[in-house]
Amino acid sequence: MSAVERPLIYANLRKPGYTVDIDCYIxxxxxxxxxxxxxxxxxxxxxxxxxxxxxxxxxxGFPTGMKWKFLDRKSGKPCYLVINADExxxxxxxxxxxxxxxxxxxxxxxxxxxxxxxxxxTFIYIRGEFQHGAQILEDAIAExxxxxxxxxxxxxxxxxxxxxxxxxxxxxxxxxETGLIESLEGKRGYPRIKPPYFPAVLGLYNCPTIVxxxxxxxxxxxxxxxxxxxxxxxxxxxxxxxxxxxxxxxxKRPGLYEIEAGKATFGQLLYDFxxxxxxxxxxxxxxxxxxxxxxxxxxxRFKGKLPNGQEFDWALEDIPLDSNSIAACGxxxxxxxxxxxxxxxxxxxxxxxxxxxxxxxxxxxCTPCREGSLWLSRVSKRITTGGGLESDVPLLLDIANQxxxxxxxxxxxxxxxxxxxxxxxxxxxxxxxxxxxxxxxEVSSVKLI
Amino acid sequence: xxxxxxxxxKADAIIAQYPQKRSAALPLLHLxxxxxxxxxxxxxxxxxxxxxxxxxxxxxxxxxxxxxxQSPTGRRHVKVCRTLSCALRxxxxxxxxxxxxxxxxxxxxxxxxxxxxxxxxxIADCGCGPVVQVDHALFENxxxxxxxxxxxxxxxxxxxANYGKQTPTPGTPEWNG
Numbered sequence: 001m002s003a004v005e006r007p008l009i010y011a012n013l014r015k016p017g018y019t020v021d022i023d024c025y026i027x028x029x030x031x032x033x034x035x036x037x038x039x040x041x042x043x044x045x046x047x048x049x050x051x052x053x054x055x056x057x058x059x060x061g062f063p064t065g066m067k068w069k070f071l072d073r074k075s076g077k078p079c080y081l082v083i084n085a086d087e088x089x090x091x092x093x094x095x096x097x098x099x100x101x102x103x104x105x106x107x108x109x110x111x112x113x114x115x116x117x118x119x120x121x122t123f124i125y126i127r128g129e130f131q132h133g134a135q136i137l138e139d140a141i142a143e144x145x146x147x148x149x150x151x152x153x154x155x156x157x158x159x160x161x162x163x164x165x166x167x168x169x170x171x172x173x174x175x176x177e178t179g180l181i182e183s184l185e186g187k188r189g190y191p192r193i194k195p196p197y198f199p200a201v202l203g204l205y206n207c208p209t210i211v212x213x214x215x216x217x218x219x220x221x222x223x224x225x226x227x228x229x230x231x232x233x234x235x236x237x238x239x240x241x242x243x244x245x246x247x248x249x250x251x252k253r254p255g256l257y258e259i260e261a262g263k264a265t266f267g268q269l270l271y272d273f274x275x276x277x278x279x280x281x282x283x284x285x286x287x288x289x290x291x292x293x294x295x296x297x298x299x300x301r302f303k304g305k306l307p308n309g310q311e312f313d314w315a316l317e318d319i320p321l322d323s324n325s326i327a328a329c330g331x332x333x334x335x336x337x338x339x340x341x342x343x344x345x346x347x348x349x350x351x352x353x354x355x356x357x358x359x360x361x362x363x364x365x366c367t368p369c370r371e372g373s374l375w376l377s378r379v380s381k382r383i384t385t386g387g388g389l390e391s392d393v394p395l396l397l398d399i400a401n402q403x404x405x406x407x408x409x410x411x412x413x414x415x416x417x418x419x420x421x422x423x424x425x426x427x428x429x430x431x432x433x434x435x436x437x438x439x440x441x442e443v444s445s446v447k448l449i
Numbered sequence: 450x451x452x453x454x455x456x457x458x459k460a461d462a463i464i465a466q467y468p469q470k471r472s473a474a475l476p477l478l479h480l481x482x483x484x485x486x487x488x489x490x491x492x493x494x495x496x497x498x499x500x501x502x503x504x505x506x507x508x509x510x511x512x513x514x515x516x517x518x519q520s521p522t523g524r525r526h527v528k529v530c531r532t533l534s535c536a537l538r539x540x541x542x543x544x545x546x547x548x549x550x551x552x553x554x555x556x557x558x559x560x561x562x563x564x565x566x567x568x569x570x571x572i573a574d575c576g577c578g579p580v581v582q583v584d585h586a587l588f589e590n591x592x593x594x595x596x597x598x599x600x601x602x603x604x605x606x607x608x609x610a611n612y613g614k615q616t617p618t619p620g621t622p623e624w625n626g
Contacts, residue, residue, distance in 0.1 A: 019619070090532045090571040100625065121468065128479070128516045129572050131585055132617060132626045164466050169475055169514025172570065186474030186500065188513040205469055248534035248575035255576050291533060337575060339534050353533045357570055363513075447541040448533070 002272060003264035006234070008242045009218045010258045013101035020136055022143040025104035031149050033224035037112040038155050045116035049220060051228030053240040057094075058084055058175075058213030059290060059335045061323050064220070068117055070200035072208040078120035080204045081113055081161075082184065085126040085133075085214040086168050086175040090291035090357060091337030094244040094256060095214040099126070099133040102218075103140040107163070109217030111150055112224050114161040117210055122163040124214075125180050128170050137165045172361035176409045177211040179363065190365050191409035215244065235261030238307070239322040243333065247274050249340040250281065259321055266296075267317030270340065281342040285425075286316070288326060289334020291354050292414035294421030302329040331421070347426040348388075348433045349448035351396075351418060352380035356449065358415040365408060372403035373415045384449050388434040397423045452492070456484045460499055470500040474510050478517055487518040515569070522565035523558040525603055527551070528582040532571035535578035539593040543579050544568060546596035551603070563607060574625070585613055586622035 012018050012028050022030070037045050050065025071079055083106075087095040098106050114122050126134050141163050145151035152160045166184060168174050174183045178192035181204050196202055203209025212220075219241055223231045232240045239261040248254045252275030259269070270276065270283065277283050285297045302314045306328050319325055323333040341350055359377035364370045376399050379392050396419050404416035423430070436443055459480060464473040477499060481492045493507040511517045529535075529544050544555055544566075553559035553566040574580045577589035583603065591599050606612050617623035 087573040088571055091534050091575050093573045093575045093577075096573050101619075127573065128475075128514070129582065132624060162466075166472075167475065167479055168516075169478075169510075170516035170569075171514055183475065184472060185469065186471035186502075186510065187506075188509055246576055248578060249537040254578075287533075339537070339575070341537065345537065350533060350537075353531075353536050357532050360570055446537070448536040449541070 003259065003268040005258050005273075006242055006260040006263070007258045008222050008234070009105070009215060009244060010097065010256065012105070013097060018101070020101065020103055020140065022104055022140065022147060025102070029225075030104055031108055031111075031144075031147075033221050034108050034111050034115075034149060035155065037115055037224050038157050038159075042116050042118055045112065045224070048228035049116065049223050052223040052226075052231040053235075053238065054216070054219055054223055054231070055239060055241075055323065056213055057215040057219060057244075057335070059089060059292075059332075061333060064212065064216055067200065067212070068113075068210060070198070071117060071210060072201045075201075075208060077207040079117060079208040079210070081110070081117060081119035081122040082177075082180065082199075082204060082209055082211045083110060083122065083124040083214055083217060084175060084177065084180060084211055085124050085130070086180060087130075087214070088127055088172045088175050089335050089337060090354070091248055091287065091339040092246060092290050092335040093248075094246050094336065096130070096133070097256060098214060098218050099130060100136060103137050104144065105221055106214055106217045107137075107140055107144050107150065109220040110163060111144070111154065111161070112220055113210070113212065113217060114163075115154070115157075115159060118159070119161055119210070122161055123184055123204070124163060124165045125174070125184055126165060126167055127175075128168045131167075134165050134167050141165065171363075172357075173363045173409070173411055176411065179409065180211065181209065188363070190363050191411070193408050235263070236322055238324055243321060243336050245269055245273075245321065246335075246337045247340060248337065250278055250342040250344070251340045252276055252278060254340075262320050262322035262325065264321050265317060266319045266321065266338075267315075269321060269338070270317075274340075277342050281344055283340065284343050284345065285341045285347070287339040287341075287418070289332050290337040291339065291357065292410075292417055293334040294331035294417050295425065296329065296331060297425045300425070304328050344444060344446050345448070346384075346429075346433055346444035346446070347422065348380060348383050348430050349444070349446070351422050351426075352377070352384050352449040354418045355380045355415075358411070358418075362411060362415070366406070366412065368403045368406040369412045369415055372399050372412075375399050376415065376419060381449060383430065383434055383437070386437040388437065390431060390434060392434065393423060393427055393430050452481065452484050452495075456480055464499060471502055473500050474502075474507060475514070478507070478511060482517060487521050489519070523553075524563050524607060526565045526567075526584055527603065528567050528569040528572075530570070530572050530574075530578065530580045530582075531568040534571070534575035535580060538578035540568075540579035542593035543581075543591060543596055546593055547600065550596060550600040564603070582626065583622075585626045587625040588622045589625070 055061040174189040179189040183189040199209040355377040359373040362373045400416040400419035497504040558565045
């Protein structure tokens with residue numbers, strides 16, 4: 001059975017002639033979901049999102065409705081809504097499309113969410129490199145305010161919420177929600193320790209704060225448009241809506257494909273949508289959901305049990321594209337940014353490339369991550385320059401094992417997981433690289449580090 | 450202090466947006482850098498005064514975020530994405546080529562001051578790699594074999610009096626920047 005796309009988030013922005021201005025958005029049914037939302041009580045809107053089963057699209061896949069429920073209402077402090085548009089997980093480029101091509105879709109979701117949680121103010125934390133993206137959003141906010149969808153007295157409800165666009169400074173770790181909050185407070189983006197700093201309790205300015213991903217906001221608009229129960233019918237139980245698969249690397253047609261959760265497989269994504277490997281090449285591995293998710297190797301068998309009790313025995317190509325199935329294979333759906341690696345690639349170079357990324361991006365707060373990421377980067381780089389020892393392969397694993405689980409934020413896991421997942425799967429190839437380079441034998445001409 | 454008058458007036462409006470002044474640190478630093486091209490110690494002291502923190506608390510922000518610079522760049526700041534998706538599509542070969550054609554080793558500014566060439570980490574346009582950010586614009590699919598043509602484009606931009614002044618239209622490098 002061939003799989004098809006189901007564009008929800010990307011439905012309008014792909015239409016020829018679709019523009020970022022508010023008139024175009026309204027012509028395509030824009031801000032109707034907001035009107036529906038403000039006719040309901042805030043807690044009813046929260047309920048719709050909870051019933052929808054929507055999971056956050058920032059990578060962790062936490063149920064959005066449940067996150068909103070954690071807001072500390074008893075403190076009496078104002079609560080804030082912060083949108084994480086700091087898209088910087090390698091392999092991920094889905095939010096960029098929304099910001100640059102359909103900003104009002106995100107703003108409508110923001111207005112709905114702000115109403116639902118009764119946020120005092122909203123901040124869109126956008127990565128600093130999206131310079132024009134920030135301008136597009138600011139222009140869109142001005143348009144939405146002029147029509148009463150944002151700002152003072154939204155749609156005559158008496159409720160007001162201003163939206164501020166805040167540019168980051170090029171730091172990956174500011175995509176971590178507590179690092180983002182520190183950054184938004186004008187400090188270095190050092191992630192905070194949880195507990196006690198759960199954003200829903202002690203977030204921005206130590207007030208209750210909801211941090212949601214940019215695409216999650218666009219999804220919220222559709223939850224309201226469909227109604228929670230109808231939205232829950234898209235996808236599969238436990239993972240509703242669509243996932244945007246951003247495929248990059250060595251395939252014929254890299255690109256963004258929006259697919260109903262669980263309604264296609266990695267095989268269909270890579271062959272049907274992306275056209276298969278480049279001429280004369282074969283696929284070797286994928287990193288399925290952004291560079292921090294664990295690598296999957298072609299030829300592996302994945303066996304186990306899904307949360308619903310169903311047993312499975314899959315090849316990589318058979319894995320369904322939903323979060324439960326992918327998690328059951330020992331990795332994660334993450335952000336859906338799939339990086340594809342083929343047989344032209346020397347795997348130690350690919351690992352070294354990522355190790356260099358995490359070493360560059362560690363904030364330096366926690367010793368295991370600060371030292372471990374740099375050490376991993378040096379060891380893997382040394383292998384690629386011919387100075388590797390056979391003992392370097394177990395050393396890589398040993399270092400990674402001492403980083404994961406020993407840090408304030410998940411950057412420690414992001415440092416460790418590529419190594420912990422790749423070393424057991426590609427150990428023989430790494431040893432072969434060490435030997436070849438020592439003997440001056442031919443190695444891959446594709447340079448990744 | 451040699452910042453433009455418009456920069457100084459914008460600063461107060463930015464600070465007023467936030468419940469706490471200190472939140473304006475990054476926006477003010479972006480503002481200063483957009484004006485001067487980099488951030489001086491005097492600028493940091495000025496920002497510190499504006500948001501009621503010490504100059505040291507501004508310096509620690511400047512040194513934490515890779516986008517902030519304490520020295521000027523060449524007339525064109527060329528940032529090539531180095532991270533895996535772009536690397537798989539040839540960003541290392543592209544970099545080697547640009548180092549020669551722009552007469553500029555990576556991480557440095559060319560002797561004539563025309564170009565600063567750098568490797569940067571993922572700029573979130575992974576399906577169109579290799580991508581190169583040049584000042585305000587983002588160039589997609591700059592495959593290594595296009596390095597020559599791309600170099601010509603960069604050099605021609607040095608003579609363009611309207612560089613960076615036009616309103617971007619959708620789909621162009623300026624729009625995507």
